[in-house]
Amino acid sequence: MKTTSGANPLAGRLQEDGFAILPGLYEPAEIAALLQCIEGAPASGPNFRRSQAVFAIRNLLGEVPELGPLLDTAALRALLTQLFPEGCQLVKAIYFDKPALSNWLVAWHQDLMINVDGRVELPGFGPWTSKPEGTSVQPPVAVLENMCTIRIHLDDCDASNGGLKVVAGTHQHGVLPPATLPALTPAAVVCAVPAGGVLLMRPLLLHASNRSTSARPRRVIHLEFASTELPGGLQWRERRPWLEAEKQR
Template sequence: MPKFQIGSQFQESGFAILPQLLTESEIAALLRCIEESPAGGPNFRRSQDVFAIRNLLGEIPALGALLDTAALRELLGELFPSGCHLTKAIYFDKPAGSNWLVAWHQDLMINVKHRADVPGFGPWTAKAGWVAVQPLMEVLENTVTVRLHLDDCDATNGALKVVPGSHRRGVVPAETIAGHTATATVCAVPAGGAMLMKPLLLHASNRSTSDRPRRVIHLEFSAQELPAGLAWRERQAWA
């Protein structure tokens, strides 16, 4: 029997919370690896309110082996029985008392190596050497985000708020998002736990009112292959 038993509830609600995916020693090793790495370059963003690292495994390759745990492999095996690959990895640190908030949105863009005129892909953005595009709906529908929590996280220190089932509405026009948030719920996750999320799920987070940090490793996985001419920028084989 599958260990995690994600099942149909995840498909219906668009998110799930797993109370334990990392052990205390695994958390400590991940934090040590991040803290001991040189923090410089355009993929690092550091301010009073946020510390973030884009292309996380490209910047800190040693994290790959630490993240490749038996538990994560088993989870991915349940989510993607035919195998999958990593498509994006980001580290988010919302420090204690951070004034950083994230407005309601969907994760609509993927990072690719180069721009190519492919039907169904667009609009495009390019910033700081990165190329991103909104892909075909089937790409977003077959992607799963795994947010690994390195600290206890609740409403006081920036836990995500989500609108259950909103991923089934397709792309929600920005001007109508506010009308969909009445049923929002806060996703509290303990240290070592994981939050699973569909990219099309409406989500947001408040400012922190706590003296506790909120450190998260955000991983996106897909079994989807991009059409000829396009390639995932951060693709790494996984399960």
Template structure:
């Protein structure tokens, strides 16, 4: 992951744990500012806050063991999103880096910006060193490949720091697809350049997207979704 920007852990969740995660999500309400539903997408932002029953399932899995290996001094969850790309979805994601973090309020701080404010809360692009501290873990609840919207990535692109939008198209040559089995996890650095195609399959692609970090933010600024997993 340090060199290429990603790695795949093929069996992070057992089948029963994957089924328990899906059951908890299926039983959840589907309204509110953190819920987004359309023909091509169902998403839940701050999903561990919206569905607290997910936390003990994840805490009992091998995820905490993985986090101890990634962050020996400890870490905290800073963002959680559930994505469902239904069968034959026309939703695609253009090439991008994950540059924004969710915070509790706006504050004028050196190196922080631009800022956004949406229904779900405030977000900001932090300094590079904060982004480099984050590890994204995408828990795949369905088998995922090129046909049903697996991520494409540009190997090593995370080492270049935040890239101007005008340079992204010129950096995508040699991109690779990152398949993962159901119950598997894709570990990814947020600065890794990535995208996904429209689904060409009758299979769904459901993913629990979790971001973890060990750093604290400055001068009273807080991670909006900060919580300990266990």
């Protein structure tokens, strides 16, 4: 994904800032169909988390496979072609719902862990975690640098309902020591994204979100794409080819 801004302005912006906002990637009717599909899903099992403060679905396309064709629009495929000219695969999908007046926040962090199908001892991979939903590991920085997160906003989102805060350029400095964060976060900006818009983000970008203070929900589909395979027999747990499948149509 290290493309010069002259050859590919969007990839260049991501390389420079670590994030970009694109309004209107999904039409209102497409957003309505996505919400209807999610709301009709059975909310049971270890990948579902539901409370008064949050509703989340991990391994989203595994749990709600009907979402796949609804997400796979011509607009998304065109965007992925810009970001990954050589092809990519979806490696993680999560649905987040921060309900109105939710009292939870997300502290400053980088997205350092990836979901894999099992533990394989490899140089540069670790630490490891094991949860009911599966195994995760922190990979070498080179793996994270070839990934991009696409957050599809199903509601208008701003600071009042927990919009993401980011610190531009922090993805360029690898894994940040916790002691360095207080000096960086005063430069944060809030990513206001309209319903149907997307926030593109590099995993190493420093980000957080505040508590919601409004009566509006903040529902987001979080998709992570990667252009590389993992070494040594290690596999992405949720791997789904995306652009490769499109090329065969």
